[in-house]
Amino acid sequence: QQQVKQSPQSLIVQKGGISIINCAYENTAFDYFPWYQQFPGKGPALLIAIRPDVSEKKEGRFTISFNKSAKQFSLHIMDSQPGDSATYFCAASIGNNNDMRFGAGTRLTVKP
């Protein structure tokens, strides 16, 4: 069962534009929402994470927006750069993180 739904599947953005990736979850017990960035042939790397007690978290050009009532969260990449081209995964977990659920991934391409 897919407990975290991610969209879009692929995204093309011009350099300097804003990339937005959305995720929705079903289980209200989730209490940790990370985003991972994966380059081809590599493992995912933690990019940024949020907990449901805040509505937004910003780290540099990357921002997570969280809407607890709608059970949705999104990743915004400001001033997108070609080096941001990668696959992005949202995820959600409960408690001790032994059951982290991943979205299907979004392949982002930033055109120069």
Add this chain to the structure above:
Amino acid sequence: DGGITQSPKYLFRKEGQNVTLSCEQNLNHDAMYWYRQDPGQGLRLIYYSQIVNDFQKGDIAEGYSVSREKKESFPLTVTSAQKNPTAFYLCASRPPGQRRDGYTFGSGTRLTVV
């Protein structure tokens, strides 16, 4: 530098063979995980282990086996019972009690059935 080492990077398996994927970490992490990645399906959990000599099945454990004899090592065996083993396999670990850090992933092993 601390991290997770997966080997080999590429692996080819003939029909009916068992193959073992290696995962070693020097992060002193207790929990380790194996995920399978297929295009368009994200990451699916195969097995995880919270401590030495203990492991639990994930969502897609059928056709796979693991062992955890040492804290640093968590090898995955893809058995001949796994009917569709071609995929990208990722090993991950997590520090104890530090949920903020999320998982650390290895660079993966791409397994292809020939």
